[in-house]
Amino acid sequence: MNQSLAIDNDALLKLARYGLLNEALALFNCTSTNVSVLATAKYKLLPAKNRLQLCKDEESATRLEAFLRTSNQLDAGLAVGAGLANPDVFDTLNAVPDIDTGEALLFAVGANNSNILITTGDKRSLKALCSHDSVADISKALTGRVVSIEVLFSMLADYQFALIQERVRAKPDVDKTLKIVFGVKAPADFESVKQGFASYINDLRSKTGTLLYLPPS
Incomplete structure (x- = not known):
């Protein structure tokens, strides 16, 4: 059975810019039809007045557009109405500082x-x-089911290290943490990369308990 994913706008944009959407889905034996994205993604990530404002290049924008066409769109009203989300839970999450509407819906x-x-x-x-x-x-209901960027790219490094490192280092402006982990002036070796991710992930786990996804060993 294929895994289902829900991806926020930040993670979606980074994967599109690196050209790693397919590789990320492959980690979970997943296709875009098993993926839900926020309905706002199209408008926020590909604004009509300047579709390259965030994507920066046409290749990334085209890649993202194609992905959005085949993934499932999550709209707050429709998700609540269809029973995908409990309205009381959504409202409670929306009331918490530092949780925006998109994350609350996810x-x-x-x-x-x-x-x-x-x-x-x-x-x-x-x-x-x-x-x-x-x-x-x-939070308890989501135990072990949240894949942070650091967890995701640590898994990607295990999956196809040379490719992932090349893509990340080719676009150092996309994510500061990833740029540092994979090497700024020179490529970092595999063990250094894994240690770097472990440090960031352990720090996040210390603040989020059992929330983060633990990849199968």
Whole structure:
């Protein structure tokens, strides 16, 4: 059975710019039809007035457009109406500082569907989710099902190290942490990269408990 993923705008943009959408989905035996993205992704990541504002280059924009055409769009009203998200859970999440509406929707859908993994680049929202009593039950429901950018790229490094390192280092402006881990002036070796990710992931785990996904050994 294929895994289902829900990806936030930040993670989606980074994967599109690096050209690693297919590689990320392959980690979970997944296709774009098993992926849910925020309905806002098209408008926020590919603004009509300047579609390259965030994507920076035509290749990334075209790649992202193609992916959005085949993935599932998550709209708050429709998701609640269709029973994908509990409206009370969504409202509770929306009331927590540092959890924006998009992340609140992803968390609400994930809390209501145990087969979905949440992929996010928003560490502030993860820390907020694990530090407010009002959402403690929601955090518990998401235990082990949140894939942070660091967890995702640590898995990608295991999957195709040379390719992932090449793509990340070719676009150092996309993510500062990833740029540092894979090597700034010269490529870092595999062990250094894995140690770098372990350090970042352990720090995030210390702030989010059991929330983060633990890849199969």
